[in-house]
Amino acid sequence: MAPDRGRSALDAIMLMGNGIEFMREHVPSNTRMHYIINNGGVAPNVVPDTAEMYLVARSPSSVVLAGIWARILKVAQGAAMMTETTVDVKIVSADASIVTNDVLAKQLNRTGTSWRLRIHARRKALRRRVAEKLAAGRRR
Numbered sequence: 001m002a003p004d005r006g007r008s009a010l011d012a013i014m015l016m017g018n019g020i021e022f023m024r025e026h027v028p029s030n031t032r033m034h035y036i037i038n039n040g041g042v043a044p045n046v047v048p049d050t051a052e053m054y055l056v057a058r059s060p061s062s063v064v065l066a067g068i069w070a071r072i073l074k075v076a077q078g079a080a081m082m083t084e085t086t087v088d089v090k091i092v093s094a095d096a097s098i099v100t101n102d103v104l105a106k107q108l109n110r111t112g113t114s115w116r117l118r119i120h121a122r123r124k125a126l127r128r129r130v131a132e133k134l135a136a137g138r139r140r
Helices: 009-026 062-083 102-139
Strands: 032-039 052-058
Touching (some): 009 062
Antiparallel strands (some): 032 052
């Protein structure tokens, strides 16, 4: 047993998280970066040989996001270098740039508003029927 000779994968994940936090002020304001540590080891007193972070990065522009993602990968590599560990990246999903459709958005807004009103009316009627049944049950 020689924990001083081990390399902590969790230390690398923590350093990567800190690197992402420092990146936040150096990306466009409409960019979002979120992460969780979903595997940090098995016990607090054991140097973890593996650790895992689930990271989501978003931006309205896929071009901007590609640059941000390249920087995130550099942060991961830097964290691995600092802790003498390795990093494996698995991309789970990706989306293209946001393309707005103002005509469709206006129509959906009109339809959505009337739909919400219909749902509200149905909920109100349902609440009234439930209250009536509860009151009838108490009278028995």
